[in-house]
Amino acid sequence: MAWGPDVYIYPFIFVALYFESFLLVTFLSKPARARRIKSTKLSTPNVAIIVPCWNEETTIAGTVESLLALEYPKEKLSLILINDGSTDATPSVIDRFAEHPQITTIHKENGGKFTAMNIGIEHAKDAELIGFLDAVAPDSLREVVAAFDEPGIAAITSSMSIHKPQTLFQRMQYAEYSLSITLRHVFASINGLYVAPGPFSFYRRTIFADIGMFKHAYLAEDMEMAMRIQRAGMSIGNAIRARVYTKGPSTFPKLLTQRIRWTTGFLRNILFDYRDLLGNKKNKVLGILVLPFAIYAVIAGISLFFYGIYQTITHGLHTVSMIQTVPLSYLFSWHPFTWFYLPITIPTLLGAALMLNVFIWMMLGKHLSKTPGKLALNVVIFIALYGIVAPVWLIRSVSDVALGTRTPWR
């Protein structure tokens, strides 16, 4: 067998394959299966949903209306809208809801999302569960509340999806979010989550007294809080059927800014403040598998990108050289198909198996969460785009962390 440059990608393929196999086995294991059974418990504790707003004049009214429309006893559900120093018409929009019996509106100087969230917690004294919404619309609260029945659960995440994807980048994110739904479900079943995403996550109110309030945390306050929960030995669960829709960045620059914030937030938190979680024997899933793999994924993404560039340049130069040698029509002429020339190699077969797996996980995520929308076209866009755009924010994030560059919110 020829040991060419392909050998370089073998370790990455094998590790990815192992990770996917682990996901599959865990997905089929009892804890995950049990979580897919719909709960019949009908407890309705007091719930407060905090909505931090900064320049959300076009979306906030719709968000509030979708929250008020949630199927939950009205006397048990309160909304806290916090204007975090908006400079647009957000204050006047949220003031329209000020008289609503379920709603509290608060205006404050701009201090960052985490400060708005903390003020909200202070105003949610009667709530047993506190949720944070940074999205367009959630459509299930009962599923979230039911998921708290499990002992030791400090927080619950939901199934996020992209609301009416329009642009190529939103469609790519739709497929990506479908994959994340399954990953979150599987990792939650073995307490391997290290982020309770901002769009729609819930916490027991008591944990804020136990482990403290939200922090700046390199603009990744949701991730930092999740790591703090894990460090305290508590669990983070997932309500797979609790859907929430978020708009998702529509253009590449906006997506890049968001992902750099996420990735630098992850790297800075785990490498600077929560390094003890790596290799932590109290939570082996997180410490030995999930977190090391998350760091490895950053390295692999960048490495495979450079490998791809190397291959593209090599093949490009070869093609240019051939174009200079023989007519273009001959170079791209159709050759009779025989099995002999089938391009079946170890990387192509394993790569195809990995992609098939990813596609199945996406379908499962969409199916289990009953997320509306069409997946097939978005998967094609994901396959075509993700490998090119993701390395850009990975490289930039690693560079920012290494050089200590400040990351902007938007």
Next chain:
Amino acid sequence: MSIVARNALIALGITAVIAGTVMYTVSYLNRARITELSAIENQLSIDTLSLETQFSLLESAPCDSVASSTTLTSELADLGDRLAYTENQLGKNDTRVIQLKRQYSLLEIRDYLITKKLAAACGTKPVTVLYFYSNTGDCNDCDRAGYALSYLHNTYPALRVYSFDYNLDLGALKTFITVNKVQGDLPAFVVNGKHLYGFTSLEDLEKIFPKGALSTTTAPQ
């Protein structure tokens, strides 16, 4: 054992099974390629021997075999393409590939000699190109030269192209190189006895071909 540890072990097993299956499949396919190449070589060997035997029996060139000889050359070219692809898949140091290349080179030399005999006895004027390359990394232009010859063979089906790995350890090939006075400056071409060294463009190669000796399948560009 915890569920996670159990799952981690099962996942390792699944990974090993998938990786093993993939490796076996690729290896099986490569073995099948080698078997096919070997079968083609055997068939060509019989065909060549048959032609040579006809020579001996008739004690002269059987001129009605010119067509058979042309077919043989064409099949040899197809075998060469397949061999090059297999070499690319398995690597130039694979012993099976080296063995197949030796047999292939012998077939080429024998076919070349038959072509020459037929030409002398039957008055045909075939255009033959002997092409010598190296794949040890010391010949930057060999890839391009190979492509150019493939294109020429595709354009002029009557053109007889014989490619040889200059560094192949084969006594007959070394003698062939000596007899044809080919230097080690690769790529090297011998077009109807005329020597050319280094990359030669399509236009320059076509200029050397005797005018009207080759018909085309498509208009040359």
